Amino acid sequence: MPQAPVGDAAVATPRRSHPLLRYISIRFLISILLVWGVTVVTFVVTNLVPTDPVSAVLGEQAANNPEIVAALRAEMGLDQPLLTQYWLYLTRLVHFDLGMSAQTRGPVAADLARAFPATLELALFVLFFSVLLGVGLGMLAALRHQSWLDKTIRVLSLFGISMPVFWIAMLAYYVLFYQLHWLPGSGRLDSALIPPPTVTGMYTVDSLIAGRFDLFTNAVSHLILPALVLTLFTIGTLIRFSRSAILDVSQQDYVQAARAKGLPNRIINFRYILRGASLPILTMSGLTFGSLLSGAVLTESVFSWNGLGQYAYKAAISLDLQAIMGVGLLIGVVYIFTNFAVDLLCGLIDPRVRVQ
Amino acid sequence: MRVKMRATAAVSVFAGLSLVLGGCAAGGEPDAAAEKVLVVDSTFALSSIDPARSFEATGTMVNHNVYETALTFEGSDLSELVPEIATYTISDDNTVVTLTLDGEHSFSDGTAVTVDDIVFSYQRLQGILGNPSFLLDGVTVAKVDDSTVTLTSETSNPQLPFILPNPALSILQQSVVEENGGTLDESDDAETFLTSESAGSGPYMYGTVAVDSSITLVKNPSYAGDEPYYDRVVINNVGADTQRINVEGGQTGLAMNISSDEAEQVDDSKFTVTTGASAATYYLWLNTNDEFGGIASDVNFVKALRHSINYDDILDVVGLGSEQPGGVVPLQFAGSLESDENNTYDVDLAKELLADSGYAGETINVLYSSENAFSANVSQIVQASAAEIGVNITLNPQTAANTLDVFRSGEYQAGLANWGADYPDAANYLVFAPGENIGARVAWQYGDGGTADQIAPLVEAAAAASGDDERSAAYIAFQEALNDYGPYIPLFQPASILVSGEGISGVESNALWDVDFSTITGG
Numbered sequence: 001m002p003q004a005p006v007g008d009a010a011v012a013t014p015r016r017s018h019p020l021l022r023y024i025s026i027r028f029l030i031s032i033l034l035v036w037g038v039t040v041v042t043f044v045v046t047n048l049v050p051t052d053p054v055s056a057v058l059g060e061q062a063a064n065n066p067e068i069v070a071a072l073r074a075e076m077g078l079d080q081p082l083l084t085q086y087w088l089y090l091t092r093l094v095h096f097d098l099g100m101s102a103q104t105r106g107p108v109a110a111d112l113a114r115a116f117p118a119t120l121e122l123a124l125f126v127l128f129f130s131v132l133l134g135v136g137l138g139m140l141a142a143l144r145h146q147s148w149l150d151k152t153i154r155v156l157s158l159f160g161i162s163m164p165v166f167w168i169a170m171l172a173y174y175v176l177f178y179q180l181h182w183l184p185g186s187g188r189l190d191s192a193l194i195p196p197p198t199v200t201g202m203y204t205v206d207s208l209i210a211g212r213f214d215l216f217t218n219a220v221s222h223l224i225l226p227a228l229v230l231t232l233f234t235i236g237t238l239i240r241f242s243r244s245a246i247l248d249v250s251q252q253d254y255v256q257a258a259r260a261k262g263l264p265n266r267i268i269n270f271r272y273i274l275r276g277a278s279l280p281i282l283t284m285s286g287l288t289f290g291s292l293l294s295g296a297v298l299t300e301s302v303f304s305w306n307g308l309g310q311y312a313y314k315a316a317i318s319l320d321l322q323a324i325m326g327v328g329l330l331i332g333v334v335y336i337f338t339n340f341a342v343d344l345l346c347g348l349i350d351p352r353v354r355v356q
Numbered sequence: 357m358r359v360k361m362r363a364t365a366a367v368s369v370f371a372g373l374s375l376v377l378g379g380c381a382a383g384g385e386p387d388a389a390a391e392k393v394l395v396v397d398s399t400f401a402l403s404s405i406d407p408a409r410s411f412e413a414t415g416t417m418v419n420h421n422v423y424e425t426a427l428t429f430e431g432s433d434l435s436e437l438v439p440e441i442a443t444y445t446i447s448d449d450n451t452v453v454t455l456t457l458d459g460e461h462s463f464s465d466g467t468a469v470t471v472d473d474i475v476f477s478y479q480r481l482q483g484i485l486g487n488p489s490f491l492l493d494g495v496t497v498a499k500v501d502d503s504t505v506t507l508t509s510e511t512s513n514p515q516l517p518f519i520l521p522n523p524a525l526s527i528l529q530q531s532v533v534e535e536n537g538g539t540l541d542e543s544d545d546a547e548t549f550l551t552s553e554s555a556g557s558g559p560y561m562y563g564t565v566a567v568d569s570s571i572t573l574v575k576n577p578s579y580a581g582d583e584p585y586y587d588r589v590v591i592n593n594v595g596a597d598t599q600r601i602n603v604e605g606g607q608t609g610l611a612m613n614i615s616s617d618e619a620e621q622v623d624d625s626k627f628t629v630t631t632g633a634s635a636a637t638y639y640l641w642l643n644t645n646d647e648f649g650g651i652a653s654d655v656n657f658v659k660a661l662r663h664s665i666n667y668d669d670i671l672d673v674v675g676l677g678s679e680q681p682g683g684v685v686p687l688q689f690a691g692s693l694e695s696d697e698n699n700t701y702d703v704d705l706a707k708e709l710l711a712d713s714g715y716a717g718e719t720i721n722v723l724y725s726s727e728n729a730f731s732a733n734v735s736q737i738v739q740a741s742a743a744e745i746g747v748n749i750t751l752n753p754q755t756a757a758n759t760l761d762v763f764r765s766g767e768y769q770a771g772l773a774n775w776g777a778d779y780p781d782a783a784n785y786l787v788f789a790p791g792e793n794i795g796a797r798v799a800w801q802y803g804d805g806g807t808a809d810q811i812a813p814l815v816e817a818a819a820a821a822s823g824d825d826e827r828s829a830a831y832i833a834f835q836e837a838l839n840d841y842g843p844y845i846p847l848f849q850p851a852s853i854l855v856s857g858e859g860i861s862g863v864e865s866n867a868l869w870d871v872d873f874s875t876i877t878g879g
Binding site for chain 2 (some may be wrong): 052065
């Protein structure tokens with residue numbers, strides 16, 4: 001029977017945790033700290049705005065009544081010192097209570113639960129096609145470096161980066177819906193249709209769950225125009241980034257060695273080059289996803305998408321402090337945990353990342 | 357080569373799939389095949405749809421279609437009251453309004469509307485201290501018997517009958533509201549319930565409500581009036597920029613926020629453009645306090661500005677259906693001033709008055725809301741007009757919230773603002789008097805021996821006047837005085853523009869509640 005190590009041997013070989021688990025734990029704790037930091041920043045910045053949020057809510061006559069003003073300030077918690085307000089905010093946050101929205105008169109959490117899935121649905125759709133097209137075209141351009149194809153793709157990417165998204169959106173809406181009737185108009189679903197019962201809040205998923213393929217196709221058809229606009233806007237950056245990363249990796253010695261060994265191009269391109277370039281591409285895709293989840297205000301406005309972007313915009317212009325903080329917190333959490341997930345994936349793909 | 361072919365194939369599949377699915381856009385069977393649905397595009401201005409808290413355009417429109425009031429107006433005519441659930445009389449001294457219930461109306465669950473519901477609704481409006489609570493300030497609501505309610509005002513209140521049609525005074529079902537947290541004071545907690553469920557007797561009731569994106573109304577089976585044509589009305593929150601495309605593209609039946617420029621380009625052989633006078637008066641205000649207003653507090657300077665403004669240019673910019681009111685009271689209300697020589701474009705006279713004011717080239721700061729469709733263009737016209745006579749104006753655009761906050765501080769020099777009528781009566785415009793709501797914003801207070809004290813007798817006479825003719829004359833005199841030495845320059849009254857799709861008829865614009873869906877047919 002093996003003997004347990006004793007004396008110096010016992011000290012020399014301490015029990016070590018799994019490196020991936022340790023990596024995940026550390027990153028998770030950091031993420032929690034970052035979320036707390038986001039609450040502080042959003043609270044401070046929101047309260048630095050000099051305008052009285054009560055003004056945005058009260059009509060002229062009501063604003064002239066000190067009793068009504070005082071009652072509203074008390075309801076909004078504005079009669080408390082700032083530190084007390086922040087403490088109350090934190091204690092409610094622990095119970096997932098983000099306060100009441102002054103513009104919708106309902107819980108901010110409920111508003112976000114309604115708006116966020118709309119943005120998530122659009123973002124997932126856009127991300128899928130952006131990554132497919134962006135990485136694909138970027139790879140194509142890199143592998144056909146300096147050819148007419150490379151130049152064409154680079155011009156296309158420049159177009160996507162340069163054109164104002166609201167202009168692309170209006171043009172797409174005018175041409176593809178109004179003139180050609182190829183695609184439906186604004187909104188997430190035809191107005192005459194009743195949305196499916198809410199499970200995830202994403203109409204495509206919920207309609208499939210409800211067994212309504214007619215609603216599913218209608219929801220997908222409504223997704224296409226805003227997704228097309230946002231895809232055109234995001235693939236520009238992904239194309240250029242992917243092209244650059246792949247060009248860099250394709251010059252590496254191990255790739256040259258693989259070519260010298262006579263491996264098929266398909267294997268070299270995907271197993272050697274693309275895998276080698278995957279970390280920076282993955283990081284960029286994660287940032288893109290985070291940006292999409294923050295809500296594309298202009299695109300959502302043109303297509304009346306009523307997602308997080310529109311909700312955030314309306315909250316900002318109407319000084320709905322609770323909603324602003326809720327949106328800020330949600331976006332912060334989205335970015336933090338998206339990056340966390342990307343870092344995890346990087347750690348899974350490249351063991352060297354975990355060891356570092 | 358293979359990579360290129362595969363990529364091309366992938367892109368082609370994506371494009372094809374998109375078009376196929378796009379072609380399926382119309383395929384989604386309506387959930388009730390015979391259902392008539394009206395889709396309405398509206399840029400929401402909405403803070404609450406609890407009638408006792410609602411005070412913005414969209415909430416008012418929705419509440420009018422879901423609830424009934426004691427009295428109402430027909431179509432777009434705001435000069436004549438008609439009974440809705442009650443008839444009324446008013447005492448000779450204008451202090452007691454008596455409502456007699458007709459007993460023919462029921463809430464959506466079939467329960468009859470009673471006097472208790474009226475009393476509860478009005479007292480709740482007063483007690484919860486919401487935005488529209490001021491409408492019944494100084495009024496005591498009392499049940500007399502099972503068919504009679506009295507509203508007793510502390511002072512003469514001839515405008516009270518004209519306040520009753522305001523959707524904020526909607527009649528709610530007392531039992532339902534109380535079950536869901538409704539009270540008669542600030543502890544009222546029924547707003548959340550009333551944001552998702554209606555408790556009214558109007559032609560429609562709520563289907564689904566998302567106050568920031570879409571509100572669906574469905575027919576009220578217990579409605580006492582004529583059954584509406586449309587089974588369902590879907591009101592979508594859509595930006596003004598895309599509403600015309602939506603109507604002309606066939607997606608929308610009624611667009612409510614199309615600009616006058618776009619409305620003039622609509623093909624009127626297929627689509628119908630309906631205009632109506634709005635109840636909003638846009639005006640320039642100038643601070644009367646020397647400390648904050650500077651030269652803008654000088655009467656001659658204000659007069660100079662009045663005559664410097666090219667009002668025709670403003671009407672051109674505001675567009676279809678807009679008018680220049682003579683005073684602050686909208687032209688369609690009794691007691692309005694049709695025109696006034698004080699508000700005419702006369703550059704030479706403006707320069708003379710400017711010289712009398714002692715203006716020495718100071719910059720005048722003019723505040724306006726950048727979110728208002730007209731304010732930017734009109735402010736620029738005012739600026740250009742003033743420059744013609746040698747006055748330097750710096751424009752200060754702010755968000756609506758910031759603009760209100762600064763305006764209400766009473767410490768800004770000048771600005772462009774608008775007043776939308778709370779009710780269709782000239783008495784609402786006493787807010788422009790010294791010390792009152794707007795008067796206070798421009799630091800116009802009694803007791804300084806100046807213009808405020810000068811106008812005081814006219815204000816009292818207007819408030820105390822009785823009878824249509826006497827009231828009309830009193831309010832005209834009040835406005836004439838405002839134009840002579842007051843700190844406001846009325847600029848324009850925009851029109852309300854509604855564009856309806858092919859085959860849709862019966863659309864009528866109402867300055868109080870925009871549109872009544874129960875009168876719309878066709879499509």
